[in-house]
Amino acid sequence: MTRRTSGGKAYPLFRPSVHNLMLALGVASGTVLSAGAAYLLGAIVDGLASGGLTLGEIVARLTTFLGVSLAAALAKFALDDWLPLKANLRAEVEASDGAIDQLLAMPQRAFERHDAGHFLNVVNAAAFGYGAMAVYLNVNAVGYAIAVVALLGCATAIDVLLVLVFLCGLAVYFAVNWGPMHSAGRLLMEMMPASEAWQEEVRRLVEEKRAANAGAAEEFYLQRFEGSTNEYRAFLRRHRLADTVQATLPAAISPALQVAVLAVCVALWSAGQVSLGSVVAAWQLFSLLQTPMAGICSFVSFYVASRPNVVLLREHAGEAGEPSGFEALSTGEKDLVARVEGTLWATPARGEDGKRLWAGEFEVRPGELVVVKGANGTGKSRLLDLVRGLSDLADLDGEAVLAPEALDAAYLTYPVPVVTGSLAENLLGREADPEAARVLDLGDLTERAITDQPLNLSLGERQKLGLLRALSRPEPVVLLDEPLANLDAGVRARLCDHLAGLRGRKTVVAIMHSGELDAAADRIYEVRDGRLSRVC
Ligand SMILES: Nc1ncnc2c1ncn2[C@@H]1O[C@H](COP(=O)(O)OP(=O)(O)OP(=O)(O)O)[C@@H](O)[C@H]1O
Structure with missing residues (x-):
């Protein structure tokens, strides 16, 4: 019988490969192209402010600006969203397939340590969570990091002072988001036993429906189900709140940060340190930073939440690989079954x-x-x-x-x-x-x-x-x-x-x-x- 078993360390988090690097570059490409567009816009503004551009030159620059902006939008869809999504789906299904293979290979005694809710959780939520996290970490997060570095590089090309302003903005951004990012992840982790118990209760209700009806025990089943639902819901409520705060906070603080960065740039412009075009480009670049920064924030939260999934899957793989003890029982004695x-x-x-x-x-x-x-x-x-x-x-x-x-x-x-x-x-x-x-x-x-x-x-x-x-x-x-x-x-x-x-x-x-x-x-x-x- 052939089985797909994971060689080496099961469910590794870091999976560096040329393919993943290419995907990460794709994730960064939309932002990098948009940064190019921002740079071009700054140059157009500076050209207009100096009055040194002919109509033909203005049209040519605007056309280039339009082309680069369209290419950025296309890259954003195809390379930043679609390809990682495909990779994500593949990784999720592969992890789930692997968990199923391990379930079949698992010795009976290891299998009997858990109830069905545990395995439903492993094959479904944990495997999918791990697959998504592996792609997020090796593709999206790397792509976001590349994008941030590229944007900082663009800022350096415009004015080195902008880099300092941007770095301060980034520090404030992460400081404000750090708490919600962690609490959303932590709550998801704490919720796992309640979620397993709830899944087990659902399974029992479905499988034992006939016993419930035939035994006129609907009330008994409902009460037990309600008990585990209430416990699960209490966690879910707290987690949803933390998740919503974590998801909306970046968008909420972004405008304030952008205005602060703009104010600093305007101050530098009035002091003659940077040009007007640089202020426009800086405004654009800083707004472009929001996407990778929000991506990194949601990754941190996702990572905290998904770590227990990885632990669960590695335990599952370990249990699948446990010797059953039956392997060594044959002495080769003839005429004996x-x-x-x-x-x-x-x-x-x-x-x-x-x-x-x-x-x-x-x-x-x-x-x-x-x-x-x-x-x-x-x-x-x-x-x-x-x-x-x-x-x-x-x-x-x-x-x-x-x-x-x-x-x-x-x-x-x-x-x-x-x-x-x-x-x-x-x-x-x-x-x-x-x-x-x-x-x-x-x-x-x-x-x-x-x-x-x-x-x-x-x-x-x-x-x-x-x-x-x-x-x-x-x-x-x-x-x-x-x-x-x-x-x-x-x-x-x-x-x-x-x-x-x-x-x-x-x-x-x-x-x-x-x-x-x-x-x-x-x-x-x-x-x-x-x-x-x-x-x-
Ligand atoms: N994991 C377990 N935990 C606790 N008790 C167990 C476990 N597995 C089996 N038993 C108990 O071991 C006993 C023997 O079960 P088994 O099915 O082998 O009996 P049997 O001799 O085949 O009975 P029958 O003739 O009724 O089929 C049962 O009372 C069962 O409840």
């Missing part, structure tokens, strides 16, 4: 605090039909999960030897997962085994549209779908958690015959609550009084 010895616990807790499922020994040899029995909740499904490498190995106090065939086994799990689509799509890329299809008597299942709505399939039909999926797989080991559940008598009998007929060709382990497979079984294990032992 699985051997498990020791005590199986429901959770990592031991002793008084932990729930002991059973202690004992379990063994499966190739080609055998093995039956596992026991009362409800005694850990039979946990045993199959362990054999399939889908649980936390730390839950076993003892030793396990598992052949790669066991870790790769076809597995009928409970409840049977259903995919929206046709029956063929529910086989997840495999062809239906004709013999299994005959045994299961699929009826109109082959033609029907299947959805994950609980009532779309009867319990028996859902079971048949899961069985067909497991029995159609080519893997030599098949694990079946209660294969006969919800099937009618005819299908049960045919299925038992079919499973008995697989002996010698496939290794089958079946959890059973009845004796229908006992006669055909090579081994029968049973959990009795907390001990798993071979009874036949």
Whole structure:
């Protein structure tokens, strides 16, 4: 199986490349061209003030001014807005794809540390936030910095005094905006747990709608949802306010700063330090500075807010890369599919605090039909999960030897997962085994549209779908958690015959609550009084 995994440090913030530099230059190009236009305007004003320009020269300069201004507008749209937006979208989707790959690669025990809301947040908000921030940092922010430097360069070309005035203006600008920039970002960071809890509650409401209606528990669900909504909304309100202040403050203080800069320039002009054209150009240049400065401000705020996303994604990547512990369990012992010895616990807790499922020994040899029995909740499904490498190995106090065939086994799990689509799509890329299809008597299942709505399939039909999926797989080991559940008598009998007929060709382990497979079984294990032992 091929997976896209991130090599080196996962989710790096700095991604220097020629491509990113080109994009950054594009971001700066609109502002730089506008600065050229401002410079030309100053020259036109100076020419007019000195009275030394002919009509032809004035027309030529105005035409150049118009051309440069139009080019600046075009560059602003195409290079400053559109190309970075495209790069942004690509980076967002790539980060989300990577997070999904890591989710699939993640060992079960790491997966079980979190609820679904966490993963929804990782794949959606955090991945998109990271992708946007990476482009913002490596393209937009670099472009804004280039633009600021270019504007300061233009100011130097007009008059070096202007640079000092501009730098003072920039310092005031950042000082005023610093607080709101940080508080908006910080609030977003603090809001994350409430946002995860709210997403989890939405998921539960959607997935458990039927339980809510059937159990007349709408009020219960609504109250729980309201609780998490209120908490989330309290954060949202504060964040929206801070975000609005942060977004509008630059525009609010800009006019005041521009007037202050103009006043200083006019004072320098009346003192004979700069020309009238320089005052006009300085006014233009300083107003051009607003865009990159506002961009840098929103970047700082975005950066503060997005740092937790990066931490979250890196943790996610780390958990995906954690060894499951199952890799080293194969000793290459011939004629062995699985051997498990020791005590199986429901959770990592031991002793008084932990729930002991059973202690004992379990063994499966190739080609055998093995039956596992026991009362409800005694850990039979946990045993199959362990054999399939889908649980936390730390839950076993003892030793396990598992052949790669066991870790790769076809597995009928409970409840049977259903995919929206046709029956063929529910086989997840495999062809239906004709013999299994005959045994299961699929009826109109082959033609029907299947959805994950609980009532779309009867319990028996859902079971048949899961069985067909497991029995159609080519893997030599098949694990079946209660294969006969919800099937009618005819299908049960045919299925038992079919499973008995697989002996010698496939290794089958079946959890059973009845004796229908006992006669055909090579081994029968049973959990009795907390001990798993071979009874036949
Ligand atoms: N992560 C977990 N945290 C707490 N308890 C757990 C966890 N996983 C499993 N258990 C508990 O372990 C017990 C064994 O579950 P398991 O599904 O293996 O039982 P089973 O023998 O297959 O039962 P049944 O015959 O009812 O299907 C259950 O009581 C279950 O609640």
